[in-house]
Amino acid sequence: MQRTIQRAKALPLIIRANSNSLRAVSFSLARWAEETMGRRRGAGFPVLALPLAPLVFDFPILLPVCCPDLPRKRAGRAGRRAFAYPPCMRRITIPERSVAPDRSGLLGSPPMKPQHLALMLLICAIWGYNFVASKIAVSQFPPVFFTGLRFLGLALLMAPWLKWQKGQMHLVLPAALMMGTLHFSLMFNGIALADDVSVVAVVVQLGVPISTLMAWGMLGERVRWKRGLGIALAFLGTMVISFDTRVMGYQGAILFCIGSVLAMSYGQILVRRIRGVDTFTMQAWVGAISAPSLLLISFMTESGQVDSAMMADWTHWATLGYAVLGVSLIGHGGAYFLLRRYPVSIVNPGFTLAPILGIASGIVFLNESLSGRVLIGSAMTLVGVLIVTLREAQAAEARGLTPAEAPDKIVGKVAGE
DSSP: OHHHHHHHHHSOOOOOOOHHHHHHHHHHHHHHHHHHHTTOTTSOOOOEEEEEOOTTOSSOEEEEEOOTTSOEEEOSSTTEEEEOOOTTSOOOEEEOOOOOOOOSSGGGOOOOOHHHHHHHHHHHHHHHHHHHHHHHHHTTSOHHHHHHHHHHHHHHHTGGGOOOOTTTHHHHHHHHIIIIIIHHHHHHHHHHHOSOHHHHHHHGGGHHHHHHHHHHHHSOOOOOHHHHHHHHHHHHHHHHHHTSTTGGGGHHHHHHHHHHHHHHHHHHHHHHTOOSOOHHHHHHHHHHHHHHHHHHHHHHHOOOHHHHHHHOOHHHHHHHHIIIIIIIIIIIHHHHHHHTTSOHHHHHHHTTHHHHHHHHHHHHHSOOOOOHHHHHHHHHHHHHHHHHHHHHHHHHHHTTOOTTTOTHHHHSSSTTO
């Protein structure tokens, strides 16, 4: 054995082979050397470095064969194997054989099936056109009265999911009031006062950065510089819009919309503290709490409810059916379906197409005209919202978030729904 060791020290072995054969030969040699030298632990045998130059690489790889007296340890970085040497010896790392990542979908995610992609586009179209439908509805019905009718239909539709949540109702009830009664009453008043629903479609997207800021202040969530940049860009875009001469004529509508997204954002903070309540159950409670409270507020602060209902034609009632069946059933139900099958990092950013379709719907169906200032501000706001949404979706996917664990990720991202 001493003769074998001397020969190994005197004559380094140089092997040229392909990468698979090289790995097999080199590690077999290392295993043989360790087993052989293990019989003579007393001999202080130094590390034998074998310079190997495979054909597939342009540089030599040094393969260390360690004496069993020297401990092995895992390197800090995943995917690399390291050996521990005495301080006088150089540390050499050997990369393990890597497997090429699956690039079949976006960023390695599974590709979305064509029918599911069509469903996502349909949801965005439904949520986007809902701004126009809401404008048509509040031109006939008092805003809060129409909102109460909508939630009455939602409560009847979601009645099978209405269940008492033991130990969670102290959060469910105020969250439903914030996300239903207060949010929608303020937003529909803003839609009624605004001349352009396209501006409303953009301003209400501030709910995304506002909810992020509230989560940072109240829940201690970390906001890194990329999300901070998106938040700043979104608010700056809204400021650019507000200084337009036409928009300054209905500043009250902008304030109503900002108040509505503040209410929605605080409701989302409450929802994040709720445990074990799925999206449909939360929707059922929003409808059950909001319908009677909104109708009560309407009869206390508005007038002409009965006359507006008697004089409404089929188009006005169709907008009510559209809000209940289209926006709530198909929109939220479809979003829940997609989030159960695809990563949050794919689905949520796709929903940012809704406000763009809302702007297009206002231009096409209501003949709205937007100035260059409004277009620039809208682009800034939507880009900022997209940055925040992408970062939040990636963080949610990294934490393994599911819709059942975070229902606010489904119901709160597109205002006007």
